[in-house]
Amino acid sequence: MKKVTILLPAYNEEASFDLIKQRMQQVVEDNPGYDWEFLMVNDGSTDNTLQQMIKLRNSDERYCFIDLSRNFGKEQAMMAGFDYATGDALIIMDADMQHPVSAIPEMLKYWEEGYDDVYAQRKTSKESWLKRKTSQWYYKLLKSLTNIPIQSDTGDFRLLDRSCIDALKQMREVERNTKGMYSWIGFKKKGISYEQEERRAGKSKWSIMSLMHLAMNGITSYTTAPLRIASILGILVSVVAFIYLIYIIIVTNIFGEPVQGYPTIMVTMLFLGGVQLLSLGILGEYIGRVFNEVKGRPGYFVNSYNGKRDNTRHEKDNSQQS
Ligand code: UDP
Numbered sequence: 553m554k555k556v557t558i559l560l561p562a563y564n565e566e567a568s569f570d571l572i573k574q575r576m577q578q579v580v581e582d583n584p585g586y587d588w589e590f591l592m593v594n595d596g597s598t599d600n601t602l603q604q605m606i607k608l609r610n611s612d613e614r615y616c617f618i619d620l621s622r623n624f625g626k627e628q629a630m631m632a633g634f635d636y637a638t639g640d641a642l643i644i645m646d647a648d649m650q651h652p653v654s655a656i657p658e659m660l661k662y663w664e665e666g667y668d669d670v671y672a673q674r675k676t677s678k679e680s681w682l683k684r685k686t687s688q689w690y691y692k693l694l695k696s697l698t699n700i701p702i703q704s705d706t707g708d709f710r711l712l713d714r715s716c717i718d719a720l721k722q723m724r725e726v727e728r729n730t731k732g733m734y735s736w737i738g739f740k741k742k743g744i745s746y747e748q749e750e751r752r753a754g755k756s757k758w759s760i761m762s763l764m765h766l767a768m769n770g771i772t773s774y775t776t777a778p779l780r781i782a783s784i785l786g787i788l789v790s791v792v793a794f795i796y797l798i799y800i801i802i803v804t805n806i807f808g809e810p811v812q813g814y815p816t817i818m819v820t821m822l823f824l825g826g827v828q829l830l831s832l833g834i835l836g837e838y839i840g841r842v843f844n845e846v847k848g849r850p851g852y853f854v855n856s857y858n859g860k861r862d863n864t865r866h867e868k869d870n871s872q873q874s
């Protein structure tokens with residue numbers, strides 16, 4: 553029998569566990585013919601999330617849990633999940649159960665048909681107009697900057713075949729943008745659509761700042777196009793400045809030099825200053841990434857796996873890489 557792992561990264565989700573248990577029960581009933589593993593990752597929660605996981609584990613062996621040593625963020629929590637998952641396929645779901653389990657039979661169907669990455673696209677988003685629009689623009693920008701096809705309106709809710717998981721496991725970068733990675737690794741993809749549910753318990757962990765961080769990461773982690781933009785902008789400004797310089801030389805030679813020019817100087821200075829700061833900022837973003845990667849630190853540390861101290865799997869993965 554094929555084994556399917558459901559990966560549930562959780563940060564301060566103590567209130568969601570009744571729902572999780574209920575939904576996972578439903579998954580088992582709706583999809584006979586599969587072995588299930590429910591792999592929960594406690595991403596350094598400060599509430600009783602870990603206790604809830606232990607409780608679930610004690611009631612049913614199919615529940616497994618990884619307890620990370622602190623809050624590393626969802627991307628890292630998912631990386632830990634990839635390392636520990638034992639299934640032939642993996643389905644990533646939010647622990648707040650905003651992703652409907654009713655989409656799973658369809659995912660499994662396409663997987664059986666030979667698709668390696670069955671991603672779910674949000675049909676209607678209940679998010680605010682601003683959040684929706686900015687995410688649309690962002691995807692457009694990202695698409696135009698990179699040569700890799702990117703699936704819009706797609707989050708982490710998807711089914712990945714073992715081949716995809718093994719590919720993702722080899723990508724050990726610390727500044728992660730998993731959404732971009734799914735596209736980057738390729739493999740046979742298929743989209744299905746789903747209706748996002750309202751969050752039932754607990755509250756959303758995403759702030760404007762963390763979204764900004766994620767967006768910046770998304771761009772810098774798989775395109776160097778902004779560096780090109782900075783160079784082009786620099787060249788353009790220099791050319792314009794040069795033409796203007798020649799113009800000024802000619803004009804002063806013909807008409808003399810009246811005591812003027814304050815506005816032009818101000819405008820040029822501010823404009824050039826802006827372009828320089830922008831270019832520096834872009835460079836800085838990339839250097840920051842290089843700095844973080846070059847340290848070569850593991851993406852996460854594990855307190856325990858199913859209640860037992862365990863770092864073996866993690867170390868194995870690191871040695872594989874070198
Ligand atoms: N999450 C996590 N670590 C974090 C933040 C969030 O593992 O540092 C998990 C969280 O528990 C949830 C999922 O990521 O299962 C999505 O988070 P959330 O529901 O807050 O995001 P939203 O649905 O509002 O975009």
Ligand code: MG
Pocket residue numbers: 646648650751756
């Ligand atoms: Mg949520």
